[in-house]
Amino acid sequence: xTATALPEGGAFRRAWDVIARPxxxxxxxxxxxxxFLREILRALGEPGTYLPEVVKQMRAIGVDxxxxxxxxxxxxxxxxxxxxxxxxxxxxxxxxxxxIARQMVILxxxxxxxxxxxxxxxxxxxxAEIGTMRVTEQIDALETLAFDPVAYLVVPRIIAGxxxxxxxxxxxxxxxxxxxxxxxxxxxxxxxxxxxAGLRLGFSQFQVFYSLLKALMFGGAISFLCSYEGYxxxxxxxxxxxxxxxxxxxxxxxxxxxxxxxxAVLAPYLQA
Amino acid sequence: MRPRDNILVGAVITAAFVVxxxxxxxxxxxxxxxxxxxxxxxxxxxxxxxxxTVFLTGVDVGFVSAVDLRTDGTLVVEMRIRKQFRIxxxxxxxxxxxxxxxxxxxALRPSRPTTSYIPPRDTVPAGKPAxxxxxxxxxxxxxxTRLGDVARVVQVEMVQGGGIADLRKTLESANALVVxxxxxxxxxxxxLDRTMRSLSRTVSAIDSATVDSAVKNxxxxxxxxxxxxxxxxxxxxxxxxxxxxxxxxxxxxGKFVNDPAVYNNLxxxxxxxxSLTADLRxxxxxxxxVHIF
Numbered sequence: 154x155t156a157t158a159l160p161e162g163g164a165f166r167r168a169w170d171v172i173a174r175p176x177x178x179x180x181x182x183x184x185x186x187x188x189f190l191r192e193i194l195r196a197l198g199e200p201g202t203y204l205p206e207v208v209k210q211m212r213a214i215g216v217d218x219x220x221x222x223x224x225x226x227x228x229x230x231x232x233x234x235x236x237x238x239x240x241x242x243x244x245x246x247x248x249x250x251x252x253i254a255r256q257m258v259i260l261x262x263x264x265x266x267x268x269x270x271x272x273x274x275x276x277x278x279x280x281a282e283i284g285t286m287r288v289t290e291q292i293d294a295l296e297t298l299a300f301d302p303v304a305y306l307v308v309p310r311i312i313a314g315x316x317x318x319x320x321x322x323x324x325x326x327x328x329x330x331x332x333x334x335x336x337x338x339x340x341x342x343x344x345x346x347x348x349x350a351g352l353r354l355g356f357s358q359f360q361v362f363y364s365l366l367k368a369l370m371f372g373g374a375i376s377f378l379c380s381y382e383g384y385x386x387x388x389x390x391x392x393x394x395x396x397x398x399x400x401x402x403x404x405x406x407x408x409x410x411x412x413x414x415x416x417a418v419l420a421p422y423l424q425a
Numbered sequence: 426m427r428p429r430d431n432i433l434v435g436a437v438i439t440a441a442f443v444v445x446x447x448x449x450x451x452x453x454x455x456x457x458x459x460x461x462x463x464x465x466x467x468x469x470x471x472x473x474x475x476x477x478t479v480f481l482t483g484v485d486v487g488f489v490s491a492v493d494l495r496t497d498g499t500l501v502v503e504m505r506i507r508k509q510f511r512i513x514x515x516x517x518x519x520x521x522x523x524x525x526x527x528x529x530x531x532a533l534r535p536s537r538p539t540t541s542y543i544p545p546r547d548t549v550p551a552g553k554p555a556x557x558x559x560x561x562x563x564x565x566x567x568x569x570t571r572l573g574d575v576a577r578v579v580q581v582e583m584v585q586g587g588g589i590a591d592l593r594k595t596l597e598s599a600n601a602l603v604v605x606x607x608x609x610x611x612x613x614x615x616x617l618d619r620t621m622r623s624l625s626r627t628v629s630a631i632d633s634a635t636v637d638s639a640v641k642n643x644x645x646x647x648x649x650x651x652x653x654x655x656x657x658x659x660x661x662x663x664x665x666x667x668x669x670x671x672x673x674x675x676x677x678x679g680k681f682v683n684d685p686a687v688y689n690n691l692x693x694x695x696x697x698x699x700s701l702t703a704d705l706r707x708x709x710x711x712x713x714x715v716h717i718f
Contacts, residue, residue: 208430208431208434209430211430211434211438212430212433212434215434215437215438216433216434216437219437246523246528248528255452316438317438319441320437320438320441321441323441323442323444323445323448324441324444326448327444327448346485350478350485352452353452353476353488354474354476354477354528355474355475355476356452356453356475356476357453357475358449358453361445361448361449365445
């Protein structure tokens with residue numbers, strides 16, 4: 154890469170390695186992903202190429218991930234209910250448990266854990282699939298056959314990710330709250346009425362919108378970042394492995410970053 | 426594109442959409458059965474917000490569906506009351522705290538049992554609000570201040586004024602007294618035990634036949650005493666009659682006792698007897714003549 158070509162010299166080279174190279178690599182990475190995004194936007198103009206693949210990817214990303222996302226949400230809901238109940242000191246009304254379970258599941262843990270789980274399961278799968286196609290020159294073959302590889306491989310995954318992660322988050326929210334309710338009523342001394350009263354207390358539709366907005370961003374981030382890492386994979390099977398691990402890490406970090414940014418920007422509108 | 430994929434993906438997305446809509450409506454409206462609206466106008470600062478429960482005499486009948494802030498210092502609160510409940514005439518609505526941390530509910534309190542009801546969409550009059558948490562805390566603060574004053578006075582009187590030392594001495598004296606009383610009680614207990622043992626021995630030594638005989642004798646004596654008492658009563662009553670008679674001057678004795686003439690006559694008789702006796706001593710021959718043959 155010309156942008157990171159190293160000048161000659163001892164101390165200067167070390168300073169270059171320590172300070173300037175990471176910065177340049179960062180800008181290089183951002184620029185490369187920017188170009189990739191431009192390619193994706195361009196490829197949206199070829200629906201005949203990507204639409205037939207969208208449903209297939211929606212099944213792989215969404216339907217096949219439903220059991221795992223549901224399992225995680227169920228356990229998280231139960232743990233929230235138990236932890237909240239046993240941390241309450243006497244005098245606090247038990248309806249707080251319903252309120253806390255709803256707020257934690259809908260606003261935070263539902264979309265976040267679904268995103269992280271999918272980053273591990275689906276993100277790795279995307280990177281490995283596209284990366285393998287790259288190292289086995291199938292992508293080059295597609296180009297030879299006048300198929301746009303971005304439209305054929307990346308766009309369906311991004312569309313599927315953008316659609317299916319909110320769908321999975323809806324299930325995760327409902328299952329998380331449902332198991333929180335069941336755990337509270339069956340295992341602890343919380344009454345149905347208490348939980349229901351807390352569940353409805355100070356609820357607004359914006360909370361659901363906030364949850365789905367986060368899921369939408371996480372879905373886009375997972376599919377975009379993991380597709381990119383697979384698309385630029387090199388150096389054989391080892392490179393595919395490295396790209397897969399790197400994709401999962403980057404996607405997970407970006408999910409957390411986006412989560413924090415969303416909370417910082419939209420949290421004031423969530424005040425009950 | 427396989428048909429099976431289409432069906433699966435379509436089913437999952439459709440179900441998610443239905444769950445999303447139904448769940449959101451359930452959380453926002455408190456259920457899919459809408460209920461009917463009722464209103465109450467409350468002052469600012471009531472702490473009411475959407476989703477809080479509405480109780481009718483302690484029964485959950487609905488929830489707060491909307492709160493409208495008015496510039497005239499009031500909040501117009503819309504409540505959704507479930508269809509199976511109706512609000513009796515004379516009911517007032519007030520805010521009451523729920524728990525320690527400022528959460529509140531709307532409490533509807535009917536003034537009396539009645540079969541006439543406030544129509545839907547009408548306004549329930551606001552009642553006197555229950556004390557808020559801030560008011561309760563202010564009261565607790567005032568109580569704690571007074572308690573602090575009392576503690577200060579106690580500290581001055583008991584610690585600085587030597588009250589605790591006096592109290593301690595008093596307690597020591599009381600302890601000594603208790604010890605003495607315990608000793609006395611123990612000694613008395615020992616004496617009492619001894620007496621009880623003696624009594625027990627004595628009682629056990631008494632022959633029941635002797636006791637029976639003594640009881641019979643006692644009964645006989647008692648009967649004799651009863652007869653004697655009756656005789657005495659009779660004698661006394663007779664004596665009373667005699668004394669009454671004597672006192673009233675009846676009979677010889679009565680006259681003797683009560684008539685002064687009898688007394689005078691007796692005095693005169695005695696005087697003559699005295700003179701006769703003296704004369705007899707002086708002149709015995711005048712009265713005694715002994716003739717032999």
